[in-house]
Amino acid sequence: MSVPRSKLVRNFPGCPVEATLSLLDGKWKGVILFHLLGGTLRFNEIRRKLPSVTQRMLTKQLRELEESGLVSRTVFPVVPPRVDYALTPLGAxxxxxxxxxxxxxxxxxxxxxxxxxxxxxxxxxxxxxxxxAN
Incomplete structure (x- = not known):
């Protein structure tokens, strides 16, 4: 999993490039961020844009982006459940x-x-x- 942003300064003192790349480390993170630049997307919308990613891997990458503060996740209390993903100001x-x-x-x-x-x-x-594409 990605390192929380609060720990990055200690892990990469004086190396902002390495700190930034660590946030993007992961096969799908850059592509997910690219698609979210176009606006809020639901999980299945992201998955359709990345047909070769598994559901498990997409979930993992989204969680790591959320933990890093780059992506926000909003769950709506409806049936069936609706979950939206969007860039945070930091992600944007x-x-x-x-x-x-x-x-x-x-x-x-x-x-x-x-x-x-x-x-x-x-x-x-x-x-x-x-x-x-966006």
Missing amino acids: SLGPIIKAMAVWGEENVFCHDGRQQLATAGASCAPGAALQ
Whole structure:
């Protein structure tokens, strides 16, 4: 599980990059945050956006993001239960970083035909249209 934010300063003294990356550590956390940049989502809406994640793993990643203070979870007292996930102000502050990572990935990793490859130095194989998914 992720380390609570209150303990990060002690765990990574003088290394804000490592502290920030520890909050995003996890296969699905960055992608979850990316989708939540578009607004509040229910659990199953997030799961549909990430078809290869298991329910157990998605639950774990969301709990860790919640513990880190990046995501809020709101349970509504209705039947069937309704649970909404949204970015907290702290999570929303990662928006420019997440968006920049999406642009970089599109420009340097994905090609027009969907193949995944790293672009050679100075040669981009994608047009930089990232962020249109939200």
